[in-house]
Amino acid sequence: MHFVGFAEMAAAVSNAGGLGIITGLTQKTPADLANEIAKCRDMTDKPFGVNLTFLPVVNAPDYAGMVKAIIEGGVKVVETAGNNPVQVLPPLHDAGIKVIHKCTSVRHSLKAQAIGCDAISVDGFECGGHPGEDDIPNFILLPRAADELEIPFVASGGMADGRSLVAALALGAEGMNMGTRFIATKEAPVHEKVKQALLAASELDTRLVMRPLRNTERVLTNSAVERLLEKEKALGASITFADIAEEVAGVYPRIMLDGDMDAGAWSCGMVAGLIHDIPTCKDLIDRIMAEADAIINSRLSGFANG
Numbered sequence: 308m309h310f311v312g313f314a315e316m317a318a319a320v321s322n323a324g325g326l327g328i329i330t331g332l333t334q335k336t337p338a339d340l341a342n343e344i345a346k347c348r349d350m351t352d353k354p355f356g357v358n359l360t361f362l363p364v365v366n367a368p369d370y371a372g373m374v375k376a377i378i379e380g381g382v383k384v385v386e387t388a389g390n391n392p393v394q395v396l397p398p399l400h401d402a403g404i405k406v407i408h409k410c411t412s413v414r415h416s417l418k419a420q421a422i423g424c425d426a427i428s429v430d431g432f433e434c435g436g437h438p439g440e441d442d443i444p445n446f447i448l449l450p451r452a453a454d455e456l457e458i459p460f461v462a463s464g465g466m467a468d469g470r471s472l473v474a475a476l477a478l479g480a481e482g483m484n485m486g487t488r489f490i491a492t493k494e495a496p497v498h499e500k501v502k503q504a505l506l507a508a509s510e511l512d513t514r515l516v517m518r519p520l521r522n523t524e525r526v527l528t529n530s531a532v533e534r535l536l537e538k539e540k541a542l543g544a545s546i547t548f549a550d551i552a553e554e555v556a557g558v559y560p561r562i563m564l565d566g567d568m569d570a571g572a573w574s575c576g577m578v579a580g581l582i583h584d585i586p587t588c589k590d591l592i593d594r595i596m597a598e599a600d601a602i603i604n605s606r607l608s609g610f611a612n613g
């Protein structure tokens with residue numbers, strides 16, 4: 308998660324029993340990423356991963372350099388997202404690194420499987436960030452993925468608690484990926500105002516922006532987002548990235564680090580409606596596992612036994 312997935316976040320999740328992920332592109336250069344990986348290694352002896360996102364950007368980042376930093380940093384899992392990750396698969400696989408590609412559709416998941424990805428993170432329409440253009444929620448997308456995929460997948464988008472985990476397993480996933488929920492934790496290295504905004508938000512408070520550019524992003528509404536949507540309405544099909552740069556370009560540090568909550572559009576899932584506290588990552592994951600255990604062994608076993 309851009310300007311959230313620093314070493315502190317990844318290490319806290321991994322120390323709590325999850326797989327923490329450093330956001331590669333939040334680091335400006337491969338050398339910065341190498342430092343962040345080394346920092347994370349100092350903070351946890353558990354495995355953690357790195358996300359590499361391939362989105363339309365003006366100046367393409369040095370992906371080859373980032374891959375080198377990941378390999379030399381001894382990272383064992385990479386989460387790719389956005390465009391086809393085929394260019395990075397050979398060096399990552401040669402280094403023994405598993406690649407999980409995040410997909411918002413069954414056809415992209417099948418493509419990722421065909422080019423050799425090891426697993427998929429199936430990201431439903433509910434998700435914070437980029438849900439793609441098909442608008443299929445996880446109640447449909449996950450079982451569709453289960454019907455078609457041969458490689459394992461985790462459920463992503465809208466996941467918050469033990470109910471999410473049991474549902475994800477029931478729908479065919481091997482586990483779940485959480486984005487927005489982890490921002491409202493004690494260790495998340497973001498401004499307190501960001502966490503409070505998630506507590507205050509309901510499931511009605513996200514908006515889809517950049518749909519006319521076919522780069523749809525689910526964000527938390529604020530004055531900048533409402534202005535952006537007005538521009539989209541007024542400019543219609545003639546809109547370009549330049550028209551909305553003020554609301555989307557370079558806004559993350561101002562929001563996540565400075566707490567300037569109206570600086571621009573920032574990714575947030577509908578799951579905000581299920582976030583009511585700011586636990587430690589360990590308390591959150593322990594609670595999820597206890598809830599899942601109770602659902603399976605009380606509620607569902609009662610159902611199974613009549």
Ligand SMILES: Cc1cc2nc3c(=O)[nH]c(=O)nc-3n(C[C@H](O)[C@H](O)[C@H](O)COP(=O)(O)O)c2cc1C
Nearest residue numbers: 308309360388434435436464465485486487574576
């Ligand atoms: C603030 C924020 C920033 C994100 N940045 C990225 C990113 O840089 N790359 C990426 O692949 N996904 C990014 N995501 C998406 C998450 O990795 C994850 O797929 C998504 O949050 C799952 O949906 P959920 O928020 O409902 O849990 C971001 C999500 C949020 C909330």
